[in-house]
Amino acid sequence: MIHAAYARIKPVVRRTPLLSSPFLDEIAGRKLLVKPECLQHTGSFKFRGAYAALSGMEGAARVRGVIAFSSGNHAQGVALAARMHGTTATIIMPADAPELKIENTKALGAEVVLYDRASEDRDEIGARLSAERGLTLVKPFDEPLVIAGQASVGLEMAAQYEALEAEVLVPCGGGGLTSGVALALSEARPGWRVHPVEPEEFDDATRSLVSGNREENTRRDGSICDAIITPSVGKITFPILRKHCAAGIVVSEDEALQAMALAFSRLKIVLEPGGAVALAAALFYGSKLSGDTVIAVASGGNVDAEMFARAVGR
Amino acid sequence: MIHAAYARIKPVVRRTPLLSSPFLDEIAGRKLLVKPECLQHTGSFKFRGAYAALSGMEGAARVRGVIAFSSGNHAQGVALAARMHGTTATIIMPADAPELKIENTKALGAEVVLYDRASEDRDEIGARLSAERGLTLVKPFDEPLVIAGQASVGLEMAAQYEALEAEVLVPCGGGGLTSGVALALSEARPGWRVHPVEPEEFDDATRSLVSGNREENTRRDGSICDAIITPSVGKITFPILRKHCAAGIVVSEDEALQAMALAFSRLKIVLEPGGAVALAAALFYGSKLSGDTVIAVASGGNVDAEMFARAVGR
Numbered sequence: 001m002i003h004a005a006y007a008r009i010k011p012v013v014r015r016t017p018l019l020s021s022p023f024l025d026e027i028a029g030r031k032l033l034v035k036p037e038c039l040q041h042t043g044s045f046k047f048r049g050a051y052a053a054l055s056g057m058e059g060a061a062r063v064r065g066v067i068a069f070s071s072g073n074h075a076q077g078v079a080l081a082a083r084m085h086g087t088t089a090t091i092i093m094p095a096d097a098p099e100l101k102i103e104n105t106k107a108l109g110a111e112v113v114l115y116d117r118a119s120e121d122r123d124e125i126g127a128r129l130s131a132e133r134g135l136t137l138v139k140p141f142d143e144p145l146v147i148a149g150q151a152s153v154g155l156e157m158a159a160q161y162e163a164l165e166a167e168v169l170v171p172c173g174g175g176g177l178t179s180g181v182a183l184a185l186s187e188a189r190p191g192w193r194v195h196p197v198e199p200e201e202f203d204d205a206t207r208s209l210v211s212g213n214r215e216e217n218t219r220r221d222g223s224i225c226d227a228i229i230t231p232s233v234g235k236i237t238f239p240i241l242r243k244h245c246a247a248g249i250v251v252s253e254d255e256a257l258q259a260m261a262l263a264f265s266r267l268k269i270v271l272e273p274g275g276a277v278a279l280a281a282a283l284f285y286g287s288k289l290s291g292d293t294v295i296a297v298a299s300g301g302n303v304d305a306e307m308f309a310r311a312v313g314r
Numbered sequence: 315m316i317h318a319a320y321a322r323i324k325p326v327v328r329r330t331p332l333l334s335s336p337f338l339d340e341i342a343g344r345k346l347l348v349k350p351e352c353l354q355h356t357g358s359f360k361f362r363g364a365y366a367a368l369s370g371m372e373g374a375a376r377v378r379g380v381i382a383f384s385s386g387n388h389a390q391g392v393a394l395a396a397r398m399h400g401t402t403a404t405i406i407m408p409a410d411a412p413e414l415k416i417e418n419t420k421a422l423g424a425e426v427v428l429y430d431r432a433s434e435d436r437d438e439i440g441a442r443l444s445a446e447r448g449l450t451l452v453k454p455f456d457e458p459l460v461i462a463g464q465a466s467v468g469l470e471m472a473a474q475y476e477a478l479e480a481e482v483l484v485p486c487g488g489g490g491l492t493s494g495v496a497l498a499l500s501e502a503r504p505g506w507r508v509h510p511v512e513p514e515e516f517d518d519a520t521r522s523l524v525s526g527n528r529e530e531n532t533r534r535d536g537s538i539c540d541a542i543i544t545p546s547v548g549k550i551t552f553p554i555l556r557k558h559c560a561a562g563i564v565v566s567e568d569e570a571l572q573a574m575a576l577a578f579s580r581l582k583i584v585l586e587p588g589g590a591v592a593l594a595a596a597l598f599y600g601s602k603l604s605g606d607t608v609i610a611v612a613s614g615g616n617v618d619a620e621m622f623a624r625a626v627g628r
Binding site: 014015016017019022023036038039043080104107108261264265267268269270271301305306308309312313 | 328329330331333336337350352353357394418422575581582583585619620622623626
């Protein structure tokens with residue numbers, strides 16, 4: 001499935017380079033390579049999975065259109081993938097989502113349906129619209145086609161860097177990207193170790209890998225790393241993480257902001273806090289790693305000017 | 315020379331991608347592709363020419379070491395290229411250069427010699443050090459090996475985009491990058507039109523192309539686009555510009571800052587003001603262009619947090 005998905009998305013996906021800086025190597029204490037998915041279409045890796053899902057679904061279903069629940073990066077990925085397939089995307093967003101995200105999703109051609117978090121049930125709205133219009137739900141991570149699409153990040157890394165050993169750090173929310181990368185590398189680079197990376201207080205994947213069960217976060221929101229906050233890892237992604245990943249690494253919000261500032265000054269890329277956690281782990285948790293090379297996925301850059309200024313103005 | 319230089323630098327230079335965004339296409343009124351040389355080693359295209367010069371010089375001279383005058387991007391490019399060749403770089407900088415640029419150049423292994431602008435003659439210092447140590451001067455733009463190295467930006471573009479027609483916009487200071495790109499494309503893509511782009515009040519190349527003579531700028535400093543400010547285009551670069559370039563385009567400092575903000579929000583890259591002028595021309599001077607595609611070189615991203623916040627906080 002991973003190779004089939006890559007064959008479908010390769011002509012349209014941006015093959016992001018591996019970036020590096022001697023200044024970052026020095027902080028990390030080893031060679032540090034960064035895979036900047038902020039440079040991907042729509043500013044995050046999410047476009048890969050969304051396009052894989054749209055291109056992999058049955059033709060008649062695709063013509064009827066797709067639906068997704070998201071106020072963030074998944075929404076924009078699905079919107080652009082749908083437009084590129086000449087079909088419609090309906091995105092269900094909370095009415096209090098940031099205006100810019102709503103506008104961006106609309107500008108990519110999606111129909112945005114807003115709901116009131118306090119008085120309305122988003123699942124009920126989604127079920128009704130799906131039934132009325134025959135729409136297919138594109139889940140953000142717990143969906144094989146989406147995982148297979150995100151796996152292309154791992155396939156590209158393996159093609160770009162040939163060493164037998166490396167540590168690979170991946171920002172982890174629901175686990176779609178982490179499980180995809182781990183699956184791809186388990187075949188292409190079996191000597192590489194893949195670690196999910198999470199922000200403090202939202203370390204469900206790390207705890208789940210320790211306990212062997214899908215652990216939940218106590219808090220559900222309130223993190224600046226909003227792009228990678230989920231109640232828990234997925235039912236489909238967790239067994240993959242368990243089989244193919246090494247231990248999780250947890251970083252603080254402050255460390256994520258520091259990583260954003262260093263990505264600005266040394267790599268000239270724009271990261272959002274959630275997209276910077278793996279880079280933060282590579283820079284500040286070298287003691288948890290072995291070997292002479294670490295590859296950090298920088299998963300997204302959809303951050304507003306105020307938050308970015310807060311990070312780089314430190 | 316261009317193909318020979320590319321063969322030497324290809325294994326070490328970063329092949330920057332072509333980035334795009336539907337939001338920027340809409341502003342530009344046509345397909346807009348951005349070549350982000352901010353992602354190049356040392357944060358600007360200058361590394362290409364510096365490495366081409368070091369790798370192309372006679373071996374015994376290289377062993378004795380190189381010298382350069384620069385407080386900016388050329389200094390860092392020469393420092394890293396020298397380190398990669400296992401030789402020494404001596405960089406002569408004004409004592410009042412930004413501390414960060416001095417520190418970065420030192421951190422890349424160069425010996426930085428500071429001089430007092432008011433009381434000392436930098437050329438005299440350079441001549442004395444060169445004589446004492448047998449150093450070879452690496453000029454920032456008016457040097458065939460350097461121009462041949464910068465031309466690799468044009469070769470990469472031609473390999474990355476196959477259309478018969480396109481407008482190519484290049485930030486222009488001394489003309490090393492612009493002349494190199496124009497030369498490379500004159501062979502690889504003869505139907506493409508290359509335009510130098512400059513900031514207001516420092517439009518020497520644009521005026522020189524009109525008059526047919528090397529015109530000088532009245533002002534010598536005081537622009538936020540410091541990376542591309544020179545008294546005039548070079549003696550070697552000007553005849554190339556005259557033979558191979560279309561008319562120059564002049565943008566305001568404010569437009570360069572707007573382009574930085576849009577590169578931040580839509581492409582997730584960090585540009586310095588001088589590195590953003592060609593993107594500004596693509597976005598705001600579409601009336602001066604024809605055809606359905608414009609390619610803008612984003613030549614560098616070495617900007618401090620304060621200036622960047624000023625641009626994106628607009």
